[in-house]
Amino acid sequence: MSNSVTAQHISVLGLGAMGAALAQALLAGGHQLTVWNRTPSRAEALVSQGAQVAATSAEALAVADLVILCLLDDASVREHLEPAAAALRGRTVINLTTATPEQARSLGRWAAEHEVALMDGGIMAVPSMIGGPAAFVLYSGAAAEFERFHGVLELFGRAEFVGEDFGAAAMYDLAILGGMYSMFAGFQQGAKMVRTTGGTAAHLATLMAPFLQAMTTMFAQYAPGIDDPESYVPEQDADFTAGAIGTIDKAAVESGTATELFGVLLRTLPGI
Numbered sequence: 683m684s685n686s687v688t689a690q691h692i693s694v695l696g697l698g699a700m701g702a703a704l705a706q707a708l709l710a711g712g713h714q715l716t717v718w719n720r721t722p723s724r725a726e727a728l729v730s731q732g733a734q735v736a737a738t739s740a741e742a743l744a745v746a747d748l749v750i751l752c753l754l755d756d757a758s759v760r761e762h763l764e765p766a767a768a769a770l771r772g773r774t775v776i777n778l779t780t781a782t783p784e785q786a787r788s789l790g791r792w793a794a795e796h797e798v799a800l801m802d803g804g805i806m807a808v809p810s811m812i813g814g815p816a817a818f819v820l821y822s823g824a825a826a827e828f829e830r831f832h833g834v835l836e837l838f839g840r841a842e843f844v845g846e847d848f849g850a851a852a853m854y855d856l857a858i859l860g861g862m863y864s865m866f867a868g869f870q871q872g873a874k875m876v877r878t879t880g881g882t883a884a885h886l887a888t889l890m891a892p893f894l895q896a897m898t899t900m901f902a903q904y905a906p907g908i909d910d911p912e913s914y915v916p917e918q919d920a921d922f923t924a925g926a927i928g929t930i931d932k933a934a935v936e937s938g939t940a941t942e943l944f945g946v947l948l949r950t951l952p953g954i
C-alpha cells in the first residue's frame with residue numbers, strides 16, 4: 683500500500699513457537715527489534731541474530747513504536763499490558779495472542795480508554811509457515827494502523843483486515859478453525875466406516891482430500907444463501923440434503939460406528 687511506512691522500532695513480547703517465528707520474520711525484514719520472553723533463555727537465538735533483549739515486559743512495551751504480543755492467552759496479555767497503560771499511550775499494539783471475540787472487544791475498550799491504538803489479530807498459519815506464501819493473518823480494530831504498518835504485517839504472510847469491530851479477527855479465525863475441526867471429524871468418522879470394509883484411513887485420505895478440496899469451491903456459491911437468504915434459491919433443497927445425510931447416518935449405523943456427528947448435521951444444515 684502506498685501509505686505504509688516501516689516501523690522505526692518493533693517489540694515482540696512472547697517468544698514461544700509462534701512469537702519466535704514472528705520475531706525472525708521481522709529481523710529478516712530488516713527491522714530494529716526488541717524482544718522479551720518470561721523465560722529469558724528463549725531470546726538467546728534472536729539476540730545472536732541482532733535483536734535487543736528487554737529485561738522486563740514493561741521495558742519492551744515502552745521502547746517501541748509498534749508492540750506485538752504473542753503470549754499464551756488473554757489473561758497473560760492483560761497481566762503485562764494493564765500495568766503499562768501510561769507508557770503505551772500513543773503507541774500501536776497488535777495482539778496476535780489467540781482470544782475470543784469478546785476478550786478482543788474488551789481489550790479494545792481498555793485500549794480506547796488509555797489512548798492506545800490497538801489491532802487484534804488471528805494467525806492462520808503454524809510457525810514454520812510464517813513469512814511463506816500460504817500464511818495469512820487476520821486483523822481487526824484500528825484501520826488506520828493497519829494501513830500504517832501494512833508493510834510490516836506483510837512480513838508474516840498476507841495481511842487481511844476484516845473490520846473495525848475488535849472481535850472480528852478472532853471471530854473469522856475461530857470460524858475457520860471450526861470449519862477445519864468439522865472436516866477432521868468427518869474424516870475420522872469416514873475412516874472408521876471404511877475400515878469395516880477392509881479399507882484403510884490412509885487410502886481414504888488420498889480419495890477424500892481432493893474431493894473435499896474441489897467441494898470448497900461450493901462455499902462461494904453457498905454464501906449468498908447465508909448473507910441474503912430471502913433471494914437465494916438452494917441448489918439442493920433441505921429435503922435432499924436431509925435425505926443424503928440420513929443415508930450416510932444409516933451406513934454409519936450398519937457399520938457399527940454410529941456417532942452423533944450426522945445427527946448434528948441433520949439438525950444444523952439446511953438446503954445448500
Ligand SMILES: NC(=O)c1ccc[n+]([C@@H]2O[C@H](COP(=O)([O-])OP(=O)(O)OC[C@H]3O[C@@H](n4cnc5c(N)ncnc54)[C@H](OP(=O)(O)O)[C@@H]3O)[C@@H](O)[C@H]2O)c1
Pocket residue numbers: 696697698699700701702719720721724752753754755757758761778779780781805806807808809
Ligand atoms: N503455534 C501455532 O501454530 C499457533 C497458530 C496460530 C496462533 N497461535 C497463537 O499464538 C499464541 C502463542 O502460541 P505459541 O505456539 O507460541 O505457544 P507457546 O510456544 O506455548 O508459547 C507461549 C508463550 O506465552 C508465554 N507466556 C505464557 N504465559 C505467560 C505469562 N503469564 N506471562 C508472560 N508470558 C507468558 C510463554 O512464555 P515462557 O516461554 O516463559 O513459557 C511463551 O512465550 C497463542 O495464543 C496461540 O493460540 C499459535
